Amino acid sequence: MMNRRKFLNSLLWAGGAAGLPLANHPLLAQTPFNDKFLIVLQLDGGWDVTAFCDPKMNVAGEQEISWWSRSDETREVGNLSYAPFASNQQFFEKYYQDMLVINGVDAQTNSHTVGVVHNWSGRNSVGYPSITSLYATSKAPELPMAYLNFGGFGNTERLIRSTRINDLDGLRMVLFPNEFVFDDSLSFQLPEELQRIKQYQRQSIERKLQQSGVPAGNRDNRQYYYEAVLRAEGLKEFANLLPADENIQPYRYPIRNFTSTLHQQIQVALLAFSSGVSVAADLFEGAYDTHANNDFEQDAMLRNSLDAIDFLWTSAEEMGLADRIVMLIGSDFGRTPYYNSQEGKDHWPIGSYIVMEKNAGYTNRVMGATDGGHFAYRVNPQDGTPDPIEGVTINPDHVHLALRKHLGIHNNGITNLFPFNNTEDFAFLS
Numbered sequence: 001m002m003n004r005r006k007f008l009n010s011l012l013w014a015g016g017a018a019g020l021p022l023a024n025h026p027l028l029a030q031t032p033f034n035d036k037f038l039i040v041l042q043l044d045g046g047w048d049v050t051a052f053c054d055p056k057m058n059v060a061g062e063q064e065i066s067w068w069s070r071s072d073e074t075r076e077v078g079n080l081s082y083a084p085f086a087s088n089q090q091f092f093e094k095y096y097q098d099m100l101v102i103n104g105v106d107a108q109t110n111s112h113t114v115g116v117v118h119n120w121s122g123r124n125s126v127g128y129p130s131i132t133s134l135y136a137t138s139k140a141p142e143l144p145m146a147y148l149n150f151g152g153f154g155n156t157e158r159l160i161r162s163t164r165i166n167d168l169d170g171l172r173m174v175l176f177p178n179e180f181v182f183d184d185s186l187s188f189q190l191p192e193e194l195q196r197i198k199q200y201q202r203q204s205i206e207r208k209l210q211q212s213g214v215p216a217g218n219r220d221n222r223q224y225y226y227e228a229v230l231r232a233e234g235l236k237e238f239a240n241l242l243p244a245d246e247n248i249q250p251y252r253y254p255i256r257n258f259t260s261t262l263h264q265q266i267q268v269a270l271l272a273f274s275s276g277v278s279v280a281a282d283l284f285e286g287a288y289d290t291h292a293n294n295d296f297e298q299d300a301m302l303r304n305s306l307d308a309i310d311f312l313w314t315s316a317e318e319m320g321l322a323d324r325i326v327m328l329i330g331s332d333f334g335r336t337p338y339y340n341s342q343e344g345k346d347h348w349p350i351g352s353y354i355v356m357e358k359n360a361g362y363t364n365r366v367m368g369a370t371d372g373g374h375f376a377y378r379v380n381p382q383d384g385t386p387d388p389i390e391g392v393t394i395n396p397d398h399v400h401l402a403l404r405k406h407l408g409i410h411n412n413g414i415t416n417l418f419p420f421n422n423t424e425d426f427a428f429l430s
Helices: 004-015 088-098 112-121 131-139 168-175 191-210 216-230 232-241 262-274 294-318 396-406
Strands: 037-043 075-077 080-082 099-106 147-149 183-187 280-285 325-331 350-357 365-367
Touching (some): 080 088, 088 294, 088 350, 112 325, 131 280, 262 280, 262 294, 280 294
16 A cells, blocks of 8 residues: 555645646636535445444443443543544544534434435435535536545436546546556557547537437536536546556455455545545445454454545645545444344444534534433434433434535525425534
């Protein structure tokens, strides 16, 4: 895996090409994007938040909920609590001032399929787009790679096209389809044939734009696609400015022969943000479904995921992007408050979200709560404290509604197509 310093140095070299920062390159800076960037990290499979941001101690006479509490206690930093597990201490001590923890989120399911849809669209059935695609459509639909999705839930409901690229070589292959990535001297088509193909492609798009009876949304998508095709040369320049041979290598876990590309995904996303070609990204990390050897496997997964999150914020700081990023972290749901016969934990509907943002007024705070058995409390929507009489159980739609408002995409023409009716307002981000 390439180290941070080498990657950041390569970014500085790329940004200095021709004496111009990437975002100001003449082929890329069509209309400068000056708003927030949205990053969603999907920890797929169901993370054990009792070993992370909603720590639980064992209770005498009850089934064990955490093996770490046999010999240790819950830790605190600022207003946050965390489990002394994996690399949590280092992470929380560095980032507690940039974190909002939302505990006791009820996904209302033990099914992966429903949990994924619910947590990343805010609705427990299909038909709503991901929060990232909704943001990209609302803020910058004309950009050629406005919405990056590296895996997991990425439904767009035909609002926008997503781009899925897992490494820099993959990006170059998309932008230079006529060339072998590892040998620029080889081509699939002669240059004059390629120009003829491009001409026919543009003529085809123009004919589709002129068709009558096309719904407004489809017409907009065609227009955005046409603009993206016209900007292909700008994207190629973006690819030329990428650091050559500086791909971060995948990380192979010591569990289940699983390989992580999370650091690579972050590298591509930050380069795309910096270059002005993207504004939103779904990052994806699998293998959190730990029905056996829960503590060993969750430890390995968390260590790499937290290292990747640290890599993201460290790199973003060096690139001058950190103050513009809003990051949402979560999973399908949580894991049972007890171990099974294989020392694993099974599916549990109660989980957590983490929202990260620099210099925000809502951070270093916990909203929502669970009891000692990891059952969700009904809480006051204003301060997130338990209120069994008039309180509300937190569901994913509450978090998505708050995010829509915080990101400035609430009540626009696009978002209103996907309303959250009768959803209480929680003061998560205020």
